[in-house]
Amino acid sequence: MVTVKALLEDEGLELRVRVAGRAGALDKPVAWVHSTELPDPSRYVRPRELVLTNGLWADRVSAAEFVASVARAQAAGIVFGLRAECPATPDELIGACEDADVPLLEISAAVPFTEISQAMAARYTEERQGALVGLVRRGEALATAISQGAGASGVLRVLRRDHELPLAVVDRLGRLLASDGAELDAVRLQAVADGLARRPPPLELDLGDAGRAALYLVGAVGEADAALVCLRAMRDLTRPEQDALDQAARFLSLEVAKKQAMQAIEQRFAGELLEMVLSGGARAAEVPGRLRAFGVDAEGPLAVWALAFSGTEGALPGLAEAAGEFFASAGVPAAVAGGSRDVVAVMSWRHDERESARVAERLAAAVAGRFPGRRPVVGLGGVVRGVDGLRESLVRAREACRALRHVRPGPAVRTFAEIGAHRLLLSTQDAETLRTLAGAVLAPLRDHDAGRGGELERTLRAFLDHDGHWSATAEALHVHVNTLRNRLAKVTELTGRDVARTADRVDLFLALQAAAMG
Template identity: 75%
Template sequence: MFTLRTLVEDPSLELRVLVPGPDGALDEPVAWVHNTELPDPSRYVRHRELVLTNGLWADRVAPAEFVANVRRADAAGIVFGLRQETPVTPPELVEACRDARVPLLEISPAVPFTAISEKVAALYTEERQSALVGMVRRGDALATAISRGAGASGVLQVLRREHELPLAVVDRMGRPLAIAGADLDAGALRAVATGLTHRPPPLELDLGSAGRASLFLVGAVGDVDAALVCLRPVHELSRLEQDALEQAARFLSLEVAKQQAVQAIEMRFASELLEMVLSGGARAAEVPGRLRAFGVDPDGPLAVWALAFAGAEATLPGLAEVVGEFFAAEGVPAVVAAGSQDVVTVLSWRGPEHPLAERLVAAVHDRFADRRPVVGLGGTAQGSASLREPLVRSREVCRTLRRTAPGPAVRAYADLGTYRLLLGMQNADTLRVLTETVLTPIREHDAARGGDLEKTLRAYLDHDGHWAATATALHVHVNTLRNRLAKIADLTGRDVNRTPDRVDLFLALEAADLL
């Protein structure tokens, strides 16, 4: 954009500054020029336009009122044209501009207003031509960066050659794809990810300690998949800077689409690997080659893990990518496959599994703060030919953990009792039938009479059927305990002194906890 100083420094216009206005006013951008003799031009003058006038309004309104009207329109300033009738700019106008802090310029009677209009048009044309040339050159540089595999980082490098802006590219999972001159902590990354889930996403965000940032949306396959983040609010960006950022965001869409295609291929290959392991037969012979393609040694020890969210029947978009990033950061070769209910990982691993699995849980929780991740460890296979059993075990343990009340987030197959695995294999309807058949009479009795039969039954089973220990824990007499257990037998038809009946009662309570 051109400025008042640009016009003043052109000798052909013969402009003289009478009132410079506030500090820096002469260097503020001017949008256009507006010739008017209306007493109140505020309805027609646009923001940052330069008002050209000969003062023909002077017989209808005082200079102070005219200046106030111009100021209300937020004009860039006033140019007063001298003529034969007014060879000197009226002192009242000069004083009014000084009081209102509005820049006032005087133009020689020998120079018509059309000279200013022509100069402004030429400046505007030159500016637009320069911007278009710059956009073409920038487009060539961006295309070259993308074609040579420079990725999102290459795009930011091209931008920063022209504009020293703090920039980052962040995807909808809160992952920084590229950073140049910006400092974004975990909170800021989460804020960007949350903003991208909104429909429509915001164009500005408060990123806490990083300040207010502008978002230029990056779409891949019909959706917003990332944002080009500039750590400046929109009003602090010039039009040229905004145009450059918008252009870069369009090129980033190509890069994000390419990355998504690669990830989709990798995920499909990983899912096919699980199918090969489970199907056995001829397809099992392909497993070693598929593992090698992911950098996993098929002849070494292989651990199988299954990860999901507690209480959820499905995974979330991006979960497999987060798991893959974790193992890449840990330097652990792994194949990560996303299923509908869990994410399975086959990894080369020697040594204890729990510490690494706990770190994985923490990493996933950082990305999905409102979810509780759980990991089932299926054990270790000595080579790819033995993968099927640990794969099945890991998923069964994970399924059990998904349905279990808050407890350890990481469990191995050996950590779970057989009864838990058996219950974990049942669907919710089966568990509900078991619970209702056995526990409903007890719960209805407790609800109607304010009783403690269910609490008593749990305590009795927790103390392995020891009468004295149970009575002490409940703070009741042993006879009271006997009466309560007898009532439970009457209501359910199951006697706690008989092993099959005690098993039924125990499984019903465990099923209730799973539900």
Template identity: 65%
Template sequence: MFTLGSLLEDASLGLRLLVPGPPGALDEPLVWVHNTELPDPFPYVREHELVLTNGLWAGQATPAEFVANVRRARAGGIVFGLRAEVRRTPDELVKACEEAGLPLLEISVEVPFTAISHAVAALYTDQRQQTLVGMVRRGDALATAISRGAGASGVLRVLTRDHDLPLVVVDRTGRLLAAAGAELDDEQLLIVAAGLARRPPALELRLRAGLAALYPVGAVGDVDAALVCLRPLSALTSVEREALEQAAKFLSLEVAKQQAVQAIELRFASELLEMVLSGGRRAGEVAERLRAFGVDPTGPLAVCAMAFADEDGPTLHGLAEVVGDFFANEGVPSVVAGGTQDVVAVLTWRQPEGELSRLAERLVQSVDGRFPGRRPVAGLGAIAPHAAELRQPLMQAREACRVLRRSRGGPPVRSFVELGTHRLLLGLVDPGTLRGFSRDLLAPVREHDARRGGDLEQTLRTFLDQDGHWAATAAALHIHVNTLRNRLTKIAELTGRDVSRTEDRVDLFLALSIDAMS
């Protein structure tokens, strides 16, 4: 881009300003020059071009008509070139430009129009060189910030040195990663997260302060975050847009690094849960792993399992990170592991047990705000006195969470002791004995399903979940009541337990409950 003001400053052109146009016209960016002698150049002149003319159209159009046509093309101004036959710019042309509010400049006979073209080309070259130098310099600064661990905040600091822009970096779960000169509340963060979830992602969103431009940040092929400028795209200059695009690429490196670290931490945390469930033979490893996460294995420990109700699929991506952020903000040392069905947190806990429920309720509220439209639930186990006693509380917390997931209402947080009496009784029996009972009772049903491709086990689970109501079970399974009756009869033949008898139904119910707890 160049301006009339920059051309007037070039003494070698010898330009004389005849009509300045409206205020600010001399500083308006122009795209190029256009030499024409057509009486109506409107079809060929681009918007914001500078028209160069010697006035050879004078016999075919009046100055007022020519100026009107140039104005209609939204040109940036006119340069009238004097020639041997015309030693002075026509007064009619000057008057027409004044009335139209169109800048008019005059160039002498001795200076050809090509001199203006060369001057504009030189300005473009200089600007492009400055832009490239700026990009290289900014790239070096961004690379230095990333390599020194300055993170997303360091990237924004580099950007705001050269550009006064309100900026934030938000990931796809609505977490604020960094900010510079701007603030977004939880509602606005969720709007950004929703925009990133679109396919393709939104490039502009309406926030409370108006339109905001989004520059997607991708780590491994997907959009994981966005560099958000709280200004509309139309208000950004080309230089600002280039700087934002460049910064978004460097932020991709930072997001990829964070994801790699989180993936390692989550894998280590998941291995910790496997160590706990495996029993005493790996108790020493459990203690060391807890210490690595800043959790004291010698003191009291609590376990919280979280998931979304009425959803049997994998846990939502990003839930583990949100849970980890919550406990970090609460100042509670924790290990957070994302499973296929739930997210489990092991916490240092030296407060009264009742406070744990209140903390879990705040966790549910926090997750609910980050994932609107879902129903988060949290199950709690008993307090373990030390790491070697974590297995039972872990199983209890997961069982409580599983029950809440399948519930149609009620409180979103429950401890294991608040569940049904049968679960408390099961907790008093040797786990190996319980697993043997469950395995032996359900084995014939599972073998039949595997051999015939049947749905007997699912039918039994649904029947018990529906409290033995035949019509409700048939509707849930999308089958006829007679088909349900035939399936339950087959289960009775295979297991020796008839669902119409209370004691037999209890056996089947306990077998399925033990299986879910294992």
């Protein structure tokens, strides 16, 4: 970058500052030089050019008018060339530049303007050559980092050798793939993921307290799989920094593509494993070898978990990857496969079976952090020894997970045995069937409560929650037992179902459960 100050340091040019201009003006880059004697050169001078003049315009316009036209063109400043007829810079020109805050230099009469042009050309040639050498050197270093398996972190290390920039690589699911000098919390990671989901993705984002961040897209044509994030606004980055970031983003595309290909292969491999487990027969003999490929001990204790999101019928993209990362960080060898409705993990389990729920709770919390606003649920199929029990464990895990998906609010983790037969039965019904069942029984109660401000549905729910104990229910509702009897009598009148009869009580209970799940 050639600046006015850099030209001043060249003793051969014999330049002298007469007006420094605004603070820092001499440190700003100079685009080129423009020699002119026009009274108004503003139409021809480009921004950041250095205007060279001998003042031959002085008989047509005032110095103030000439300086104003130079300022209008956003020039880098003025260089006044001394000559025999004018051995000193005119005071009028000095005063005009001071008033306009335009830098003013004077050059010795012994030095022609062409010397400045040649100095600029030499400096730009040297600068460009240095940039090209740096580009080639950095490209070799990036290629070496990628080929040696250094990954995204290796790319950032290469970048940081030349440029002290806060950098991170974030994929479209909001996962932090690498970071060097940048702190990105869950909120900022999600902001980057949201940005990458736009069409087209932005090239700059506001990350709140972290300020503006420049995004260099990583991925295939038309798709942004990730972004190289620099916690600097684009306007604050120099051209060499922008070129280096753009170059690094291209190399990161290779790394991300490689990682995605590996994940796709693993997902297909794990999906085939589930098919083998479910199909049984001849393919069951392939299961031990497939498990060993994932580092899972086929002869030891095995566990199967199913993961999904409450209130949804399908698994979200990225859920299998998030689960896989959790098991890897927890040191649990696992084969993780994403299905159409859930994600299934088959893993080695060398802990006490009671530890399963605690680890599954941690899994649910980790996934919830990755997918804000979603409520993950985990169905546990139990621990079995050897591959013979895998099919039953897989079915139990998926059924438990399916039941949990329909319970809002409710537990995040349950085994098949803990779900309860009524939840398993209701979970096999679609949402419309659940609404029909609930409405057929509860609609009269809800209409009564809405019209008269009553609490019949709440009273019925409390009565069943307290296993039909009158005194305990009345105490929980803060009413007299006679009031409770009157309310439940009204429930019988409106629904045709008597809480004293087992069959009717089951109908009422299932209707309330269906209402919670529908």
